[in-house]
Amino acid sequence: MNYAIVLRLLSYILLTEGALLLLPAVASLCYGEWFVMGVFLFTAALSALAGALFHRVKAKSQIFYMREGFVTTALCWLLISVVGAVPFVLTGCIPNPVDALFETVSGFTTTGASILPAVADLPKGILFWRSFTHWVGGMGVLVFLLSLLPLTGGSHVNLMKAESPGPQVDKLVPKVQSTAKILYGIYLALTVIEFIFLLFGRMSVFDAMLTAFGTAGTGGFGFLNDSFASFSPYIQWVVTIFMILFGVNFNAYFLLLMRRFRRAAASEEVRAYFLIIAVAVGIITCNIYSMYNGLGEALRHAAFQVGSIITTTGFSSCDFDLWPTLSKEILVMLMFVGACAGSTGGGIKVSRLLLLGKSLKKELKQALHPQVVAPVRMDGKLVNHETIRATNVYVAAYIFIFAASFLLISLDGFDMVTNFTAIAATLNNIGPGLNQVGPMMNFGGYSNPAKLVMIFDMLAGRLEIFPMLVLFLPDTWRRF
Template identity: 85%
Template sequence: MNYAIVFRLLGYVLMIEGALLLLPAAASLVYGEWMVLGVFLLTAAVSAGIGYALHTIKPRSKVFYMREGFAATSLCWVFISVMGAVPFVLTGCIPNPVDALFETVSGFTTTGASILPGVEDLPKGILFWRSFTHWIGGMGVLVFLLSLLPLTGGSHVNLMKAESPGPQVDKLVPKVQSTAKILYGIYFALTMLELVFLLIGRMPLFEALLTAFGTAGTGGFGFRNDSFGSFSPYIQWVVTIFMILFGVNFNAYFLLLMRKFRRAAASEEVRGYFVVIAVAVGIITANIYSMYNSFGEALRQAAFQVGSIITTTGFSSCDFDLWPTLSKEILVMLMFIGACAGSTGGGMKVSRLLILAKTLAKELKTALHPQVVAPARMDGKLLNHETIRTTNVFVAAYIFIFAGSFFLISLNGFDMVTNFTAVAATLNNIGPGLVKVGPMQNFGCFADPAKLVLIFDMLAGRLEIFPMLVLFMPDTWRKF
């Protein structure tokens, strides 16, 4: 383990967080929240100071491998969450440190699960920080770091692989730093585009910023107690469309920018993603039509919730816990499917499910015709053994973590639906579940030990499980 390079990277990330904390401080200044302003400035100074101290560590080698990439990624996310929780505690908005950590991890991992029963009375600076953590965590703090720092050696792609969601990470251009800049450029441009459309709908600038942050990062923190239930149909449609757009693989946007329309349209994952959305919206619209007696409203509510759940954003336009069982079952299934790989969304990813389906078809064909060679292909390319193996291992690890978390939080004594959807909502980075953790409820009912389990689930889900698991392996910390 190259400890020095890991600590140095952690130092860079904490300095970046210190700088980013100045934005909610500015919001507090604008609204005259002097105590909150002082807390943000103090936290920014401490974060930057610790980061600078770690940054001074000089590694003998700046080249690192997957082990350092996994360790650095996991530790960076843990430390920025701990530091990001400080303003909640010091301002008294969330005095319990475990609750504050839960809220912050939920923000950075773009989960959107909250322990707060109400948010409308929170200071503006705190509301800004809650939603801004979604935007920071959406694309990833280390991807942002890679866009700024040219790191030595070709192995720094391991950082992007450890943090980026999906079964594999492709370089859009030969240099990883250039790839990171392109990804953040697309991310920023889409965020600004949504902001413009929200302002056209006469949403106040502050609320439009928070909405854009949450939608871009596919988070789910709201600034109203009813989430988006009280907003106009126009605003709900804008948010619906952009939630779905941020769930698309960003590689497709890059191909569109390069005018490679045929390659962008050839993506099986993107096509499958839109097919799942269309089918789910159609079934739910028909299922809930009798509740609204208006096709337009039923379609809007169905599209909003389907877009919110499959992209793991977690916003809500209504209490879908009151919907018929079929509709709720479809939403729960969408929790597991998730968005596309290479997007800001969570879940298992459409690409993994396609790989599993193609592998199953291949094995069935081989069982019927042992002499026939039946290769599995994705986007016209042969699926190699390594991709299939890592996908199978991911699913196995996912099932084990899900089952373990489900049994551990069951010690709280809540009903099965609450426990099952609480784990599904956190491990898939969605936010709301059903019953006690429904869209109009919160996670404050769980005891602190259960919240720590769910905090681990949120981090594991955002980092694709493996980076968090390697922290518990002795070999990770052994010097060779």
């Protein structure tokens, strides 16, 4: 383990977070929240000071391998969450440090699960910081730093592989730094476009910013107690469309910008993603039609919730916990499906499910005809054995973590549906579950140990599991 380079990179993380903490301080200044502004300035100074101390460590080698990539990624997300929780505690908005850490991890991992029973009365600076953590965590803070860090060799791609969602990471252009810039450029552009559309719907500038942050990062922190139930149909449709757009693989947007329309349209994952959404919306609309005033309203709520759940955003336009069993079962299934790889969404990812289905088809063919060669292809390209193996291992680790977490939080005595959907919501970075953690409820009733389990799940889900697991291996920490 090259400890020096890990500390060096963590210093960049702390310095960056120190700069980001100035934005909610400005928001507090605009609303005359002097104490809250002081807390954010103090936290920013603390983060910058710690970053400056870490930066004094000199690394003899700038080479960055996969082991350092996993460790740096995991420690980075733990560190930004701990520092990000400080304003919640110091302002007294969330005095319990475990609750504050839960809220912050939920923000950065774009989960949107909250322990707060009511958010409408929180200071504006705190509301801004909650939603802004979604935007920072959506594309990944390390992806942003990749465009700036002076690393050598294959170092950039090792960091990107450790943080980016999906079974494999593709470079859009030959240089990883340029890829990171392109990804953030697309991310920022889509955020600004949604912000403008929301303003046309007569949403205030502050509310439009928070909504755009939450939608872009597919996060889900609301700033009203009923999430989006009280907003106009226009606002709900805008948010629905952009939630779905942010769940698309960003490689497809790059191909569209390069006018490679045929190649973008050939993506099996994107086609399957939209097909799943269309089928789910159709079934749920028919199932809840009698509950609303006409087809239009039923379709709007069905589309909003399907888009919210499959992209793991977690916004709510209604209390879907009151829907018929079939509709709720479909939403629970979508929690596991998730969005596309290379998007800001969570879940298992559509591409992994496609690979699993293709692998199953291959095995069935070879069971009937042992001599047949049946390669697995995705988008017309041969999928190598390493990608299939990594997908199978990921699913195995996912099932193990889900089962262990489910049993551990069951000690708190909640019913099975609550516990099952709580783990599904946190491990898949969704936010709301059902029953006691439903869209109009919160996670505050769980004990501190149960919340720590779900904090781990949120981080594991956002970082594709392996960076968090390698922290527990003794070999990870041995010097080379």
